[in-house]
Amino acid sequence: MKYLTFSVTAVLAAIFSNAASADGETIAVFTKNLTNPYFQAVRVGTETGAKTLGVKVIQYVPTKPDSIPEQLSQVEDVIVKKPDAIVFVPVDYKALVPAVEKINAAGIPVTNIIDRSAGGKFVAFVGADDYSIGLATARTLLKAIGSKGNVIIIEGVKGSLTNTDRVRGFNDALKETPNVKLLASQPANYQRLQALQVVENLMQSFPSIDGVLAANDPMAVGAIEALEGANRKALVVGINGSREAVELIKSGKLLASGDFNGFIQGCIGMQIAVRNLRKQPTPPEVILKAIVIDKSNLTAYETPVEQRTCPTLEQIVAN
Amino acid sequence: MSAHKLTPASMSLARVPGVAIVLAILCATFGVMSPGFVTPANISNILSQSTILLLLALPMTLIIMTEGLDLSMGAVLTLASIALAITVVATGSATLGFLAALTVGFCFGLGNGVLIAALDIPPFITTLGTLGIAQGLSLLATDGQSVVGLPRSIEVIYSGSAAGIPLPVVIAALAYALTYALLYHTRFGTYVFALGGNREALKLAGISVRGMLIRVYVFGGLMAGFAALLMTARLNSAHPTAGIGMEFDAIAAIAVGGTSFERGNGWLFGTLLGVIAVGVLRNGLNLLAVPSSAQVTCIGAIVIIALFIDGLRGDR
Amino acid sequence: MSSTPNIAARSRFAPSRDAMQALYRLLAVALLCIALTALSDVFFTTNNILNVLRQTALLFLMASGLTLVILTAGLDLSVGANIALSACLAASVIKATGSPLLGIATGIGCGAAIGFANGILVTALRIPSFIATYGMMWMLTGITYYYMAGDTIHGFPPEFRQLGSGYLLGVPMPVYVMVLFLLIGWFFAQRTIWGQQIYAIGANPVAARLSGVPVERRLVLVYAVSGAMAGLASLIILARINSAQGDIGEELTLPAIAAVLVGGTSLFGGSGSVAGTLIGALFLTLVLNGMNLLQIHSSWQPLVTGVIILLAVWIDNRTRRSDA
Incomplete structure (x- = not known):
């Protein structure tokens, strides 16, 4: 029994060894599920954006895809940890309003991306139309x-x-x-x-x-x-x-x-969240232009998301 | 099958280890590794989050003790939550809304009980069927949309507190006390124990097995109705997928808590510990920012480890 | 339960009663077909019937292995998660090596290994199957999510795709696979000692043990077979949709269980058959096909399926009682 207890603790410790150590700003990112490649692109986008800005990102994803109660629990848990800012994709744009209100009440600035929340206060909204x-x-x-x-x-x-x-x-x-x-x-x-x-x-x-x-x-x-x-x-x-x-x-x-570009939405959302923390001006809303990918404009999209570079906020807003 | 005539106390002693060891390891690990874990705010956070699951797990423990199962509970909770929200939005009356939720719970509980007890359809299939019905009705009633526009008076049920204790925790404690009293201090409870281990004796004593089974499932439905109140207050809305799959979480928590699936031996306090263990696990993993894919694996591992420890104890 | 503990008695006795049950169920399928033919002019066409059979094949393959598990009074909730992991691993192997055969071996091998692990949990660790396979479901899902990292693997060689979307003599390939495994399953369950021992374990494990059945080893076998069938089903899915994603097995477990139960196999073990499961799978597929053909909105699907499961089992119970 002792051996068992020991090995369980060892396994748990091994899993947690890559957990957070806070230096610099920490940004918590919420997405809907681990299965849809789209949200993987969003996560890669936030991380690529974060790398250039020198901030630390922690990803929170419901273990049951698109689970409303679970995302709400995750928000409650994260509020305990007090990250510097949050980038938020609500699993459901109406049902997660209480979660946003809790983040607001805790005084953590939150940037809404992809699905526009039906309520709560946000630094900005970044989305596609x-x-x-x-x-x-x-x-x-x-x-x-x-x-x-x-x-x-x-x-x-x-x-x-x-x-x-x-x-x-x-x-x-x-x-x-x-x-x-x-x-x-x-x-x-x-x-x-x-x-x-x-x-x-x-x-x-x-x-x-x-x-x-x-x-x-x-x-x-x-x-x-x-x-x-x-x-x-x-x-x-x-x-x-x-x-x-x-x-x-x-x-x-x-x-x-x-082109519902998760990568760009993720990295622009991250840029706005960090700029806001650093007291730089941010637009209240960024809506990406509707682009249709077909044979004529294919080449730009052939680079895998992991190797793409983040466009700057100025480039996107100028479009 | 020989009936295991055990008093609640002696059963507790036999069963504490599995779930208690797991819970102790989890609390120790998280307590050491995450500074935010042992704070009043976080503890009340964990307890509040566990309440909805506990409201399902309590009656489910009784149902499992009768060698039954209720797979429809998450879907019934969802439908009841939708009925509550639609009624409150339409009439503005929280009382009417609450009655609507309880009515939905009662009807599905009664339906499950009648199908199982009177028509002899196995509980698993019955509740798989009613799961589909409740889920379908939820989709049809909402067209897949959230029901919003609830007054603040509903939200307070989850976010409010009495004497510093969150209201949902108070409600869950009352539900636990009620279920405990029902199970260990009433004739109904004695019959529930007998329904699992010793059904023949019950028949010989002239007790209606059917009537008792129906009551157990009705109790389950009503508790799902109460859980719907908490869920609606928590989300300040109702959503047709909100409670999907929660019955499996409840069943897992009960199994982790040491209730046996085969002999009809239930242990209510174990269920409470099991539910809290699941809550602690999820909370702690989130605080430590463990990636979700590892979290998913941890949940499965904990379920198996807890039962494995119980198995070890059983062997000795 | 008042099932017969005697193996010899069962083998003489059970099939004829099961045959009657199967007849009733075939009748229900026939009635459903007649109703759909009357309601939709495209239902009774060669194309649609082949289409229904191809969709049935997938559900049947998942449910056939599960039938054996349920015959032993167990349950396997990890089927869907098993399919997801097996499919993703097989997909990587096919992509990496270009060899469909290696991919097929990986899929079935991974499925069988997972099933074997389930068997060990249930027998050696004595964890109830419901919980053991539920825990396994979470672990497999976690591993799949980790492995796939939200990505998709797609585009397999045409030889491999044949398995799911190919035709032979005008009949879709999965249908042949279904018929093959129906025959194997029937022969194994009804005509071999091992099959009879599985029925005996489900009917009364204590009596089975006393009469010399190696209960643990048979149970491990049964879970391994169920896992291998999930692995096979994962290959058909891969070949059909030409891609793998972490959520590929989501929402496949409960329909598979429903097919077994609608097909007349009892959750208490010891009674039912693989042929019954085919009828169950066919019935559920027909319902969905009919709803699509009649343009009934899919919000109705859970409701209608739920009612049908209840009706099917209730009628089953009534006919069973009148037989006895």
Whole structure:
């Protein structure tokens, strides 16, 4: 028994040995999950930004993907530790308002990135315009199919801010092209296997599908696999601009992907958080321009996120 | 199967080690390694965070003692929370909202109990089915959106305090006392022990096994309704995914706490320790900024280690 | 439980009753098919039927190994997490070596090793299967998250993709894999001593031990097989979606358990069959397919699935009672 106790303590100690030692400013970063490559890009963005500024970053991610109670607990725990600043992606933009209010009450400056929180006080908000990205990405597809034919929409997680706005953008683009018929709009919860099966089933009902509008890249990939499996041809677009999507655009399987650039949102969020700490001026809001990645502008995106450099705040705001 | 006739006291002695050792190691490790861990603010933080799980784990302990299981609890909590929020937003009355949450809990508890006791459907499948129903209703009622716009009077239930003790901790302590009294000091409690280990004797004594089982599940549903009150107050909103999977956390905490799955021997204090151990683990790992992927592995390891220690004790 | 402790009695007695049960379930599947044919004009087409079978194959492969575990009155909650880790490791091996065979060996080997570890936890450490595999689920998930670091591995050689998206004589490959393992599973469970011993352990472990069944070794075998099947399923998923991500196994465990239970295998052990699980998997897949074809919003899916699980098991109980 003694040996067991000892070894457990040893294992725990080994795990904790890489834990925090505070020198310089410490910034806590909250993201939604460990599974979606998108949030990995956000985390890499915050760390790349932090490295150039010489601050220490600690990442907090719910162990259960997108768990609201767990992110709230993590916020409560982090308040005990009192980091100098927080960069915050709420798991749900409404349900995490109490968490933001707790951070405010503790007097820790917090910068909101990606999903705009419905309440609380922030140093700034950094985000992409999901609606415009959805609109621009859908326009790319509709133009490519000659503004006529049949399309389907594969939606993400019901009720999530990104999904609501992206799908609204898709639908508004469809309104501009009256000759395109929307056959179905089904959710696949941002998951590729679900998207694969949803598209397989929809292909049974609809003998002719010309385009697929997927609200993120993994679902677009699922749709591509479903189409290939049935030997059917349709153009597919996704959103995120993930590494996988870039490779698929290069090989011609994916038409385009809306650039919902997690890396830049992460590093700009970090820059604003640190500037604010150092009493430098910061803008209250930074909204990235909607860019659609396709064959024409692919090269810039082929660098893996780990090797990209952070654009400065001035470069982004100037755009 | 022979019934293990043990008094609560002798059972406690036999069971303390697994969960107590784990809890002691965790507290010692975190206490030494993280300066913020042993502070009044953090301790009240851990206890408050553990309350919702405890409200589920208490009735779940009784259910497991009857050789049953309730997988629908997290989903019922979620649906009750949504019912509460929608009612409060519509009527402005916290009382009506609370009644709505309890009604949802009661109905699902009753439904589970009737399906299990009267229709003889195994608890695992019954509650897997009602889990789907509760989850589906939550999605349909909210369209996947959060329900917001609650008055501050709701939020205070979680953030307020009485005599320096956070209100959720007071509520959880009352719930613990109530469950303790039910289990160890009423006839109902005696029957719960018998339902697990000695069902035949209960039948011979002319007690309605079905009636007792239904009551156990109704108790579970009602407690999920109470937990929904705390969850809604905590988030100041209701969300259709808020409680998903919490039943598994509760079951794990109970197992860590030493309640046996096979013989119907439950130990309520162990459940309390188990819930706190899970809370301490998560809190401590966050304070030490351990990466989430390592946290996930730690949680699994702790569950297995606690049961392994119990197994060692059982062998000797 | 009033199950028969005698192995010899079981082997003569159980299959015929199970066969009747299977017949009722086939009837339910047939009724569902008739209803869907009436409601949707595309349901009863070759394409859609092959589509349903391909989706069934995946669910069946996950659930078939699990059936054996449940037959011993155990449970394996780590199936989904096992699939995630096996898929990610197999994907790395395929990417690194370019060899589908090495990848397949990795996937199945990793799955089997995890299953073996579950078996050890359940037998040598005497941890209840529910908790042991729940703890295992968390550990595997952590390892997968750590290993993948939020990344995706995608793009496998076409030979490997055949396993998931290929066709042979117009029938999708996974369907062949499903039929193969249905036959193996049926033969193993019904026609071998080991299979009969598994039924005996589930029916009454004490009696099984007394009549000379090596209970521990059979249990380890059963968990290892369940793990290996999860590994196999992970390969089919990989080959179908052409990529691996840390959350690949999320939300796969409960449907697999549901397929086993709807298929008539009892959680108390000792009664049920792999063939029943196929019917269960088919039934659940048909429900989802029907809802997609009829354009019913997916918010309804958990509700409808829940009601169907309850109905199926309730009807099952009634018919079982009228048989006895």
